[in-house]
Amino acid sequence: MTTTRTGTTSAVDMPTPHTRERVVHAVRGFPMLGTLTLVVAAGTALAIVGANIWGAAGVALFVAGVLLFLGGLVLLAGLTAVAPGEARVVQILGRYTGTLRADGLQWVNPIASRMRVSTRIRNHETDVAKVNDADGNPIEIAAVVVWQVQDTAQALFEVDDFVEFVAIQTETAVRHIANSYPYDTHGADALSLRDNAEEITEKLSTEVGARVASAGVTVIESRITHLAYAPEIAQAMLRRQQAGAVVAARQRIVEGAVGMVEMALGRLAEHDIVELDEERKAAMVSNLLVVLVGDRDTQPVVNAGSLY
Numbered sequence: 001m002t003t004t005r006t007g008t009t010s011a012v013d014m015p016t017p018h019t020r021e022r023v024v025h026a027v028r029g030f031p032m033l034g035t036l037t038l039v040v041a042a043g044t045a046l047a048i049v050g051a052n053i054w055g056a057a058g059v060a061l062f063v064a065g066v067l068l069f070l071g072g073l074v075l076l077a078g079l080t081a082v083a084p085g086e087a088r089v090v091q092i093l094g095r096y097t098g099t100l101r102a103d104g105l106q107w108v109n110p111i112a113s114r115m116r117v118s119t120r121i122r123n124h125e126t127d128v129a130k131v132n133d134a135d136g137n138p139i140e141i142a143a144v145v146v147w148q149v150q151d152t153a154q155a156l157f158e159v160d161d162f163v164e165f166v167a168i169q170t171e172t173a174v175r176h177i178a179n180s181y182p183y184d185t186h187g188a189d190a191l192s193l194r195d196n197a198e199e200i201t202e203k204l205s206t207e208v209g210a211r212v213a214s215a216g217v218t219v220i221e222s223r224i225t226h227l228a229y230a231p232e233i234a235q236a237m238l239r240r241q242q243a244g245a246v247v248a249a250r251q252r253i254v255e256g257a258v259g260m261v262e263m264a265l266g267r268l269a270e271h272d273i274v275e276l277d278e279e280r281k282a283a284m285v286s287n288l289l290v291v292l293v294g295d296r297d298t299q300p301v302v303n304a305g306s307l308y
Helices: 029-051 057-078 151-158 162-180 197-215 231-270 278-293
Strands: 002-006 010-012 079-082 086-092 095-100 102-106 113-118 122-125 131-132 138-149 215-229
Touching: 010 197, 029 057, 029 079, 029 102, 029 162, 079 086, 086 151, 095 151, 102 278, 113 151, 122 162, 131 162, 138 197, 151 197, 162 197, 197 215
Parallel strands: none
Antiparallel strands: 002 010, 079 102, 086 095, 086 113, 122 138, 131 138, 138 215
């Protein structure tokens, strides 16, 4: 396996599969069951009749009946029941001959081995892994991947255990995605694990799908289920986030306060309520900003003397 890195993503080049699924030609099971039941019954009857007849004719009938009976039993072993949501991979003397996907009773070569493969939709949730993000900060991350077997031949013959293969490749992809992007960009115009969940999970699905495609598995969806800073830096990062939130809130408050002061001075001048020189305008602006921006209630001082 080779990995070609492009920016912060990588294209996984897995080996080309040597086996592809194909449909095996099977006989309808219930007509075959009825026919073989008649063959077994006929063989039993011939054996009984031959056993009751003396001479060469009786021996011939008995032998023919036994052979017919045994042949019917051997052929009955070829009946195969396929349940909905599963397939049977047929292999004759080590050679892959095809896959039974149609549910119901079918008949194939009785000497063939028929391995059951589930084609139902499954999900795999990774354990919480501690990794370093692109900035080197230790984080905890876990994800769930919804997948399904698409090619039963590849699932059985290209890897040892396709379920374990999906689990290992999913964990590898999750760790690689976590290493490729920062947890938080703190306002920068770049992808981050916390702020761009949709884009990150799409890239995760693409990478997992590329890794497990050679095993005949298709990825339906993937989601990050757990994302947090590691405990040793969680408190420091929390204080950093709180400080950023306080700064952003103060910025909004100051912007609003300046607008209100500007509006107050404009209204006073527009309606000619009071004439203020530059010094008193500065004092008024200062007092209004203290009232509007302060995080505590102000204590007013009533001037009972002159206007100023």
